[in-house]
Amino acid sequence: MSPRGAGRGKDWSKLDESDVRVRPGRGTRPRTKRRPEHADAVTAMVVGKDRGRWTCSLEGDPEQIVVAMRARELGRTPVVVGDSVDLVGDTSGKPDTLARIVRVADRTSVLRRTADDTDPFERVVVANASQLLIVVALADPPPRTGFIDRALVAAYAGGLEPVLCLTKSDLAAPDEIITAYAELAMPILVTRQDKEPDDVAERLRDQVTALIGHSGVGKSTLVNKLVPDADRETGVVSAVGKGRHTSVTAVALPLPTGGWVVDTPGIRSFGLAHIEPDDIVAAFPEFVEAAEECPSGCGHLGTPEDPGCMLDTVVADGSATTGRLDSLRRLLSSRAGLDESQREQGVE
Structure with a gap:
């Protein structure tokens, strides 16, 4: 008798599950969890x-x-x-x-942002950059300290070293902005339209640097000077002081002196919903230990928002200056969106 007809003489009432053979479908077949090693990658x-x-x-x-x-x-x-x-x-x-x-590979740093301060979905803009060059015009359009603060928060939280670049110094003096950020011990570079940005080029040498700035501040013009073959369109500032977007996607461009500069799209919003207060405090080592003694949920803003904040004790015992704490709390306020006027400066 052929195998196909072998079971025809069986007593079907005496069969059990061991007599049933089920061929698994394509969707139920076990799949291996092993992945190719790609040793030749x-x-x-x-x-x-x-x-x-x-x-x-x-x-x-x-x-x-x-x-x-x-x-x-x-x-x-x-x-x-x-x-x-x-x-x-x-x-x-x-x-x-x-x-x-x-x-x-695992990332050493990330520049992240959300669409606004209520959006929980964070977007990684650039990975593995060692520096964040914050490009701000001293005039046309006027400088926006709220945006600078928010960019600093993103840099500190993402593991990038912030560098402030003030453009168009031939139109306005940089002294006021330099004084406002003196306590942060942050590198500040000043450029003008009629001179080559040699100091900026030296700072970017052999580094991966992300550039961020509002449209119209001269970011694309700066990139064209740093990378002559960048072929990026230069933005034209309109009469109302808002430049049109000239970069639409992030792109890394090689510097002639070594390193890369990552030109990012012109920013119209810079949400910080993904960042916690302690992420910012971590960039101020002298306050980290005291922050651990703060009440749970402390925003480190001090009285009246956080009356139990312990950061004031660091200034009281002489371990930090009042200006340093004020700078930290200004960044925390920008992250929290408590200062509405400052927030409007940071987000168009």
């Missing part, structure tokens, strides 16, 4: 993104550019400009070739 830095394709620089060499897609095993893992990734496949960089991103 090469390391690259993401320097641009456009519609599901990432432009990568092999080993950080601007002469070796490869276009890649995200491998299926990464799922929806976010990949942003500045990320260090591993590539497999065709990494020749020839036209119409496509590599695959199979790994994203």
Whole structure:
């Protein structure tokens, strides 16, 4: 008797589950959790993104550019400009070739923002930058200290060193802004339209630096001077003092002296919903220990908002200056959105 008909003479009333053979469907077959090791993968830095394709620089060499897609095993893992990734496949960089991103390395720093202060969804703008160059015009449009404060908060919380760049000093003096941020011991660079930004170029040498600033402050003009081949359109400031957006996506550009500058889109909002007060305090080492003694939920703003805040004791015992604490609390207030006039300066 053939195997197909072997069971025809059986007593079906005596069968049990051991006699039933079920072939698993495609959706129920066990899948291995093992993933390819990709031992032959090469390391690259993401320097641009456009519609599901990432432009990568092999080993950080601007002469070796490869276009890649995200491998299926990464799922929806976010990949942003500045990320260090591993590539497999065709990494020749020839036209119409496509590599695959199979790994994203842990990030050393992140520049993040939310759409506004009520939006819980944070967006990583740039990864692994060592510095954040905050570009602010001294005139046309006028400087906005609220925006500077918010950018400082994002830098401190994300692990980037903030550097303030004041442009258009041929139109207005920088003294007032420099004095306002003196207590932060932050590098401040001053440029003018009729001179080359040599100090800025030296500061950016061999670093990965993210640039941030409102439209019209001269950010794209600065980038064009730092990277002559950047081919970025220069924004034209309108009569009402608001520049139109000239950069639409973040892109990393190689500096002639070494390093990268990441030009980000013109910012119209800079929400900080993802940042906690202690993230900011961590950038002020002299206050960290006292902050640990504060009541639970303390915003470290002092009286009347936080009457039990212990940060005042650091100034009282001479371990920090009053100006230093005032600077810290100004940043905390900007993060909390308590100073409405300052908040309006920070967000268009």
